Amino acid sequence: MKKTALLSLAALAAMSLAACGGSETAETTTAAATTAAETEAAETEAEAETEAETEAEAAEAEGEALPDLSGVELTMMVPDWGNPGEELLARFEEETGCKVSVTEVSWDDIRDKVSIAAAGGQAAADIFEVDWSWVGEMNSAGWLAPIEMTEEDIADEPTLETFTIDGNILALPYANDYRIAYYNKDHFAQAGITEAPKTWDEVEAAMKAIKEAGICEYPYSMPMNADESATTSLTWLAWAKNGVVFNEDGTFNKDSVLDALTFENKMVTDGYVDPAMRTADGMTCYNKICSGETSFMVGPTKFVNFISNPEKTAEDVLGNVEAILLPGKDDVSDRTMPLPEAYGVSAFSENQEAAITFVKWLNSPEIEKELYLANGSIPNRNSVIEEMINDGTIKTPGAMLEQAKLIKSPFPNGVPDYYAEMTNAMYNNINQMVLGNQTPEEAFDAMDQKVKELLQ
Amino acid sequence: MHRFSQKILPYILLLPMGLLMVALVYYPIAVTFSYSLREMKLTRPNDTAFVGFENYVSVLKSQDFWYSLQNTLFLLAAVVILTTLCGFFVAMILSKEHRLAGLFLAIAILPWAMPPIVNGIIWRFIFFPGYGFINKLLLMLGLIDTPVDWLSNRWLLLSVVAVVTAWRSAPFCAIVCLAGLKSIPKELYEAAKIDGSGSFHSFRYITLPLVFPFIGIGTTSASITAINIFDEIVALSGFSDVGKNVLIQNYLTTFSFLDFGKGSALTYIIMGLTAVLGVFYLRSLNREVEF
Numbered sequence: 001m002k003k004t005a006l007l008s009l010a011a012l013a014a015m016s017l018a019a020c021g022g023s024e025t026a027e028t029t030t031a032a033a034t035t036a037a038e039t040e041a042a043e044t045e046a047e048a049e050t051e052a053e054t055e056a057e058a059a060e061a062e063g064e065a066l067p068d069l070s071g072v073e074l075t076m077m078v079p080d081w082g083n084p085g086e087e088l089l090a091r092f093e094e095e096t097g098c099k100v101s102v103t104e105v106s107w108d109d110i111r112d113k114v115s116i117a118a119a120g121g122q123a124a125a126d127i128f129e130v131d132w133s134w135v136g137e138m139n140s141a142g143w144l145a146p147i148e149m150t151e152e153d154i155a156d157e158p159t160l161e162t163f164t165i166d167g168n169i170l171a172l173p174y175a176n177d178y179r180i181a182y183y184n185k186d187h188f189a190q191a192g193i194t195e196a197p198k199t200w201d202e203v204e205a206a207m208k209a210i211k212e213a214g215i216c217e218y219p220y221s222m223p224m225n226a227d228e229s230a231t232t233s234l235t236w237l238a239w240a241k242n243g244v245v246f247n248e249d250g251t252f253n254k255d256s257v258l259d260a261l262t263f264e265n266k267m268v269t270d271g272y273v274d275p276a277m278r279t280a281d282g283m284t285c286y287n288k289i290c291s292g293e294t295s296f297m298v299g300p301t302k303f304v305n306f307i308s309n310p311e312k313t314a315e316d317v318l319g320n321v322e323a324i325l326l327p328g329k330d331d332v333s334d335r336t337m338p339l340p341e342a343y344g345v346s347a348f349s350e351n352q353e354a355a356i357t358f359v360k361w362l363n364s365p366e367i368e369k370e371l372y373l374a375n376g377s378i379p380n381r382n383s384v385i386e387e388m389i390n391d392g393t394i395k396t397p398g399a400m401l402e403q404a405k406l407i408k409s410p411f412p413n414g415v416p417d418y419y420a421e422m423t424n425a426m427y428n429n430i431n432q433m434v435l436g437n438q439t440p441e442e443a444f445d446a447m448d449q450k451v452k453e454l455l456q
Numbered sequence: 457m458h459r460f461s462q463k464i465l466p467y468i469l470l471l472p473m474g475l476l477m478v479a480l481v482y483y484p485i486a487v488t489f490s491y492s493l494r495e496m497k498l499t500r501p502n503d504t505a506f507v508g509f510e511n512y513v514s515v516l517k518s519q520d521f522w523y524s525l526q527n528t529l530f531l532l533a534a535v536v537i538l539t540t541l542c543g544f545f546v547a548m549i550l551s552k553e554h555r556l557a558g559l560f561l562a563i564a565i566l567p568w569a570m571p572p573i574v575n576g577i578i579w580r581f582i583f584f585p586g587y588g589f590i591n592k593l594l595l596m597l598g599l600i601d602t603p604v605d606w607l608s609n610r611w612l613l614l615s616v617v618a619v620v621t622a623w624r625s626a627p628f629c630a631i632v633c634l635a636g637l638k639s640i641p642k643e644l645y646e647a648a649k650i651d652g653s654g655s656f657h658s659f660r661y662i663t664l665p666l667v668f669p670f671i672g673i674g675t676t677s678a679s680i681t682a683i684n685i686f687d688e689i690v691a692l693s694g695f696s697d698v699g700k701n702v703l704i705q706n707y708l709t710t711f712s713f714l715d716f717g718k719g720s721a722l723t724y725i726i727m728g729l730t731a732v733l734g735v736f737y738l739r740s741l742n743r744e745v746e747f
Contacts, residue, residue, distance in 0.1 A: 112711045115498055119716065137714060140499040226696030276586030279607045279693070417499040420712045428697040435608050 066361065070097030072354045077114075077125035079107040082174060082341065084362060085374045092361060098354055100127075107131070114346075118143045123346035126355040130171035130344035132162045133228070133419050138344065140417035144170040145345040145352050147359065156381045157363075158407035159340040165414040171342035172363040174371060176378040176385075178338045179236040179298050179326060180403045182307065186320040187295035190215045196324045198332045200241050200263060203296060207272040210295050218274040219295035220267050221288045226431035229282030231423040232339060234260055234430055235410055236298060240326040240333035245410040250455050252448050261433065261440035268434045278434050292317040298326060300339075301378050301400065308396040323398030325406075335408045340380060369393075418454040425450035488720045496717030511721035521722070523697070524705040527614060528683065531701060534618035535625065535682035536675055542622060543629025543674050544667075550630065551637040561634075568627035576691025579620040583607060583692070607692055613699045620688050625681045629674030636670030637663070676737045683730055702726050 089100050103125065105113065110129045117124035118141060130138060138144050146168040154160055154169075159178070163171045183196055191209040203220075210219040222237075223229035234257070238245045241263070242256035267273050274293070277285050288294040290306055290313040306312040307321040325332040343362060345355040361367060368379040369388065379385050382404050388394045389401055409415075416422065426447050433443040492512065495505045515521050546564055550557060567575070582589045583606040591603040607613050640663065648658050686703050693699045695708060706726060710719025 115711060115714055119498060137499045140501075141714070142501055225694065226698065227694045274586065275605060276584075276603065279585045279605060281694075420714070424695070424708065424712070431696060431698075 066096050067357060068097055069354045069357065072098045072351055074098060074100045074127060074351055074355055074358060075125040076100055076102045076127040076343075077105050077110055078102065078127075078129045078343070079110065080104045081375055081377070082129055082343070083375065084371060088362075088367065088370060088374065092358060096357070098358065100358060114138075114143060115141075118346075118348065121348060123348035123350075125346065126349040126351050127343050127345055127359060130163070130342045132338065132340055132342070133415060133423065135163050135165065135170055135342075136415035136417040136419050139165045139168075139170055139414075143344075143347055145347045145349065145356065146170060147172060147345065147356050149360075153363075153381075156383050158382070158404065159338045159380045161407075161409050162338050162340060162415065163342055171344035172359045173340040173342040173380040174362060174368075174377055175341040176338075176380040176404070177301050177340055178336045178404065178407050179232075179240070180301055180304070180336065180398075180400065181296070181298045181324045181326050182289045182303060182321050183324060184216075184289065184292065184295045184317065184320050185322055186317075187215050187219065196322070197296070197327050199327050199330060203327055204263075204266070206296065207267070208270070211272060216293070216295045218272060218277075218288075218293065220272040221277065221285050221294035221297040221299075222264065222267065222273060223280075223282040223285045224264070224268070224273070224278045224431060224434045225280055225282070225285075226427050227281065228423060228427065229285070230427040230430045232337070233298075234264065234426065236326070236337040237264065239335060239337050239408075239410040240298075241329055243329075243333075243335065246412055248412055250413065250416060251451055252444070254444065254448070257447075258440060258444045261430070261443055264430070265433055265440050273434075278431065289321055290314065290317060292320075302376065304378075304394065304397055304400050305376065323396070323400055323403075325399045325403055333406070335406050336403055337410055338407045416454075421454055422451055488723055491716050492720035492724055494717050496715070496720070498714040498716060507717070509721075511718045512725065515718055515722050515725060520697075520700075520705055521702070521725075524700050524702045527610075527699060528701040528703075530611075530614050531618055531621070531685055532679060532682040534615065535621050535685075536678045538618060538622035539625045539629050539678035539681075540671060540675055542626040543678075544633050544671060546626065546630035547633035547637055550634050564630055565627050567624050568631075570624060572624065572685075572687035573691055575620060575624050576688040579616070579623075579688070580691050583616055608698070610698050613693055617685065617688055617692060617699060618682075620692070621681060621685050622678075624688075625678050628677055629671075632670050632674045632677075633667055636667040640666045672737065676734075679733055679737065680730075683726075683733070702729075 083102050083104055089102065093099050107129065110124075111131075111134060113124045114128055130144065135144075147170070149157075149160065149169055149172075157173065159173045159176055160169060163169055163173065181197075185196075187210050188194070188196075188206060191206065191213050193206050193209060197203045197206055207219045210216050223233050235245055238253075238256045238260035241260060242253075244253045244256045247253050268275075268278070274288070286297060286299040286303060289297050289299065289303065292314050304323050307323070308318070310318060313321070326336050327333060343359040345352055345359060349355050362371065363380070365379075365381055365384050368377075368381055368384045371377045372379055372388065372393070379388065382401065385394070385397075385401050385404055389397045394400065429438065429443040429446045432438045433440060438446070493506060493508060494511075495503050495507050497503070550561055550564065554560070570578075584591070585605045585607060586603050588603075588606070590606070591600070594600045595603065606616055644662050644666075645658055648662060653661070684703060685701060686707070689699050689701065689704055695704060695712070700708070702722070703726070706719055706722045709715050709722055
């Protein structure tokens with residue numbers, strides 16, 4: 001009997017105009033005071049008018065009044081750390097009448113769902129997660145609705161630059177992340193180094209001293225696994241050390257990138273990096289600063305909170321780690337790389353205006369503060385960071401604010417739409433290099449060839 | 457009238473399932489085929505020109521495809537061998553009459569019930585570079601001086617993936633083989649014993665031939681599992697080039713690089729390979745058994 005087996009794979013607002021509290025304006029009359037009673041009444045009315053005016057001014061100072069969005073229902077697809085939380089959602093509903101339903105989806109899956117839906121001209125959700133690395137392709141694919149922001153907002157949020165292509169802001173960041181350096185003062189002091197390193201040469205010298213003194217077996221920590229964290233690590237290193245990663249035409253700047261690759265490889269061959277980091281994920285690598293297993297690293301901004309948190313940091317390390325500015329070539333670097341996450345509005349959404357209102361609301365200074373308290377998202381506005389450092393909400397900030405003011409995107413023409421293919425070539429070749437299968441030159445040539453191929 | 461309803465009724469009853477199959481299986485297959493003949497990169501939405509079989513040629517010319525196919529074939533061979541040997545061995549143990557046979561059976565089935573991604577994550581901790589369980593054990597026993605980096609070498613990583621996958625697929629093979637073993641009439645063994653047959657000969661000429669079709673089912677299942685390995689590889693080594701199989705390559709092309717044209721062509725190539733394998737197994741399953 002003959003049978004044929006067939007195995008298949010299938011891949012496959014309206015917005016109303018009334019403003020809160022602004023629709024009803026109390027009519028006031030000023031009457032001539034002929035009697036004491038009339039005078040008293042007039043005074044009371046005048047007081048009420050002044051009070052109303054003050055409230056309106058305060059509301060204006062906080063931002064635009066929210067529109068009435070009664071009856072509108074929005075969907076939002078974000079990873080668990082991007083969920084604004086029940087309280088904020090209830091507050092938005094109370095203020096506008098708009099209900100937002102959040103679906104938590106794993107970070108990787110969001111992009112798949114958005115692309116599959118968009119391929120059919122549908123919105124996977126009205127609002128969805130937009131990682132900084134996705135913005136180029138999502139822009140080219142036409143999946144994101146542009147969002148208008150004021151000049152004041154743009155100046156206050158340097159991370160917005162990452163989500164801006166051809167003058168269009170395509171998503172609003174909710175979780176700020178930029179690279180900042182951390183060093184264990186105690187390890188450095190034990191090795192006789194009393195100052196924080198300002199240059200990469202000083203870092204290397206410090207690593208040598210700490211290792212040779214037997215203070216820490218692997219004093220330098222940097223993600224090198226074949227994943228996105230290896231790409232970003234090379235990018236910020238070249239960016240901070242040499243001030244350039246890509247040329248204007250989109251190709252790699254050979255001198256800078258090869259120099260960064262050589263430095264990274266040297267850290268491995270000289271034994272400053274734990275060999276296990278060549279196949280361990282980024283967080284495992286970063287957590288070493290909290291456990292005291294490393295002396296220096298450049299890592300995510302949220303570690304500013306971790307280093308003062310007894311639940312995250314070992315007892316003997318608490319108080320010994322400080323966040324400092326990224327080292328540079330001759331002095332501290334004048335730049336750092338942003339890696340923020342944002343909320344984008346689908347170009348296929350039927351409630352685009354309402355969705356934009358919601359993400360702008362989440363991006364407002366007041367809500368940014370609350371998001372930080374709710375889920376630890378670092379604010380994107382420098383004014384908010386400053387305020388939270390001053391009022392003690394952010395403990396042990398170190399150079400956090402100073403570094404935030406030095407945020408600059410390393411992509412001269414915005415994140416390219418071939419980023420996914422480029423990063424795949426980058427992290428695989430970086431990984432092969434640190435595993436000893438390629439020289440820095442070979443790794444660079446393979447990366448360079450791929451980028452040139454993609455540019456064609 | 458009665459004859460008419462007898463003729464028509466079966467088709468009416470099949471209609472709902474038929475419609476579902478058309479909507480959820482045949483239509484996507486057809487659409488995927490049409491994608492594979494087009495320029496279909498989502499970052500270039502206006503460029504969807506018909507390119508014929510260019511995507512197929514491009515895939516077959518790419519080094520990435522052949523590299524991932526090699527990995528797939530290695531995994532296929534390793535998983536099928538490990539699953540069959542382990543599954544049959546476990547079935548032989550479980551077939552023995554024992555008070556705790558039920559408990560052993562339940563324990564043996566557990567890995568099969570585990571979601572692949574959970575399976576992969578558990579094993580990642582076991583093979584974690586540096587301070588994973590295996591390294592600690594080997595260091596403690598003095599068998600190694602420095603931790604082994606299990607996940608950075610291509611063949612070592614693929615071997616780990618094969619072991620992890622076989623651990624999940626062997627229980628099914630064991631259950632199927634156990635059913636086969638239980639269905640062999642005891643009289644055959646008694647007759648053979650009277651004829652002077654020893655244990656080995658009984659196993660060689662009675663057990664093995666009669667259980668062979670069941671092994672075939674287990675092997676077919678293991679093959680499909682081996683070709684569809686995805687979660688375990690991602691959990692152990694992410695989307696790195698080192699351990700990628702054709703499925704990972706397909707995922708990267710389609711969903712990471714957003715090239716639905718080439719991704720669909722690759723899907724059809726994988727489908728063709730799987731279909732060939734399916735026919736081969738079905739033929740071997742239907743062989744006459746002689747004993």
